[in-house]
Amino acid sequence: MGFDQYHEPPQELPEHARTFARLCASLTEEAEAIGWYQQRLAIERDPEARAVMSDAVGEEYKHFSMDLEFLLRRTPKWREIARGVLFQPGDIVEHGEAAEAEADEGGDGDERGAPPDAAADGSLGIGSLRGEGL
Amino acid sequence: MSHLLREHAPITQAGWKLIDEEARARLLPGLAARRLVDFSGPHGWELSATNLGRVERANVSEQKGVEASRRLVQPLIELRSRFTLSREELRAGNRGAQDIDFESLDAAAQGIVDAENTAVFHAWPKAGIEGIAAVSPHEPIVRAKSFEDYPGCVARAVELLLRNGIAGPYGVALGRDDYTRVVETAEHGGYPLLEHLRKILGGPLVWAPGVTGAVVLSTRGGDFVFESGQDLSVGYESHDAEVVSLYIEESYGFRVLTPEAAVAITAPKGGR
Numbered sequence: 001m002g003f004d005q006y007h008e009p010p011q012e013l014p015e016h017a018r019t020f021a022r023l024c025a026s027l028t029e030e031a032e033a034i035g036w037y038q039q040r041l042a043i044e045r046d047p048e049a050r051a052v053m054s055d056a057v058g059e060e061y062k063h064f065s066m067d068l069e070f071l072l073r074r075t076p077k078w079r080e081i082a083r084g085v086l087f088q089p090g091d092i093v094e095h096g097e098a099a100e101a102e103a104d105e106g107g108d109g110d111e112r113g114a115p116p117d118a119a120a121d122g123s124l125g126i127g128s129l130r131g132e133g134l
Numbered sequence: 135m136s137h138l139l140r141e142h143a144p145i146t147q148a149g150w151k152l153i154d155e156e157a158r159a160r161l162l163p164g165l166a167a168r169r170l171v172d173f174s175g176p177h178g179w180e181l182s183a184t185n186l187g188r189v190e191r192a193n194v195s196e197q198k199g200v201e202a203s204r205r206l207v208q209p210l211i212e213l214r215s216r217f218t219l220s221r222e223e224l225r226a227g228n229r230g231a232q233d234i235d236f237e238s239l240d241a242a243a244q245g246i247v248d249a250e251n252t253a254v255f256h257a258w259p260k261a262g263i264e265g266i267a268a269v270s271p272h273e274p275i276v277r278a279k280s281f282e283d284y285p286g287c288v289a290r291a292v293e294l295l296l297r298n299g300i301a302g303p304y305g306v307a308l309g310r311d312d313y314t315r316v317v318e319t320a321e322h323g324g325y326p327l328l329e330h331l332r333k334i335l336g337g338p339l340v341w342a343p344g345v346t347g348a349v350v351l352s353t354r355g356g357d358f359v360f361e362s363g364q365d366l367s368v369g370y371e372s373h374d375a376e377v378v379s380l381y382i383e384e385s386y387g388f389r390v391l392t393p394e395a396a397v398a399i400t401a402p403k404g405g406r
Binding site: 105121122123124125126127128129130131132133 | 136138140147154157158161162165168169170172173175176178179305337338339340341353362364365366367368369384
């Protein structure tokens with residue numbers, strides 16, 4: 001419990017980095033919950049209990065997907081790689097390697113302060129600078 | 135292909151990287167509004183208006199027995215600032231030159247920064263944007279010519295916000311003159327004015343070119359919304375044998391939801 005989603009002192013992090021860390025923590029929690037429900041469903045025999053848990057894990061799928069979409073919107077390079085991997089038929093590893101290589105050609109630059117190649121929407125990827133100042 | 139038409143420019147990928155780097159470097163320091171208000175988006179170039187949830191009072195129906203009201207929306211504004219780059223300079227950049235002449239780009243970026251800040255903090259009536267200071271119901275706090283009472287002015291602004299039920303943390307957008315004086319001034323005993331203000335506000339002090347004086351505001355969230363359509367981007371317009379014509383562009387709207395959540399600090403009459 002507490003603020004352990006931060007790896008660096010939170011007071012030194014800009015607001016956008018703190019928001020990003022919170023959503024990363026949330027994504028992890030949703031993935032954990034999906035794993036737990038899968039285990040419970042694997043051993044539960046009561047059909048009514050299975051129905052309740054099946055419904056609940058659907059919620060976690062939704063939450064995980066929303067967290068992921070948020071993070072991808074804020075991270076153009078991650079988004080570019082994800083686009084090459086997600087929902088593609090065929091070899092996952094091959095798609096991953098190809099997507100990473102293609103993204104690397106476009107340069108890195110998801111980190112604030114590092115120059116991005118044009119973001120997914122063609123913009124400079126500036127967005128919110130909330131909390132940054134003297 | 136996006137409407138920015140970057141693919142049509144006679145610019146290499148490395149050239150675009152240099153241009154985008156320079157644009158970001160020139161834009162970032164002055165984008166004050168994005169440091170202090172809620173940022174929504176980017177929602178994309180296709181977004182044309184913000185839903186205000188209200189209708190015009192007038193009945194516009196021409197059918198007896200039928201009422202008709204027109205929905206109110208806030209149209210987004212497109213900002214575009216053009217600049218040119220010498221193709222010879224771009225070729226030099228491809229060879230690794232590190233002193234490329236980006237003067238025109240830099241001026242374009244400054245124009246965008248000033249326009250964005252002015253609209254958000256002071257208003258842009260023709261664009262339908264009500265600025266934070268313009269709609270604040272509080273009388274501006276007038277500082278002394280010498281700036282010696284600046285901490286008192288900021289403290290009075292914060293107390294005024296508290297009295298109106300506006301919680302912190304608070305931030306301040308400092309126009310060029312105010313920023314310079316705040317940063318360079320040490321109070322009696324040598325204590326930096328900057329540190330004193332930081333303690334009073336609890337939030338950021340922000341350099342805000344385009345702002346006249348200063349604006350103290352709550353940064354608790356939910357009071358001011360900058361709605362981005364297309365976020366700041368560099369696009370291509372045309373080229374000839376010598377130069378490439380490009381532009382910096384964005385679309386956005388801005389709304390003040392809580393006018394009483396900000397107070398302006400102004401210079402005394404006849405003073406800077």
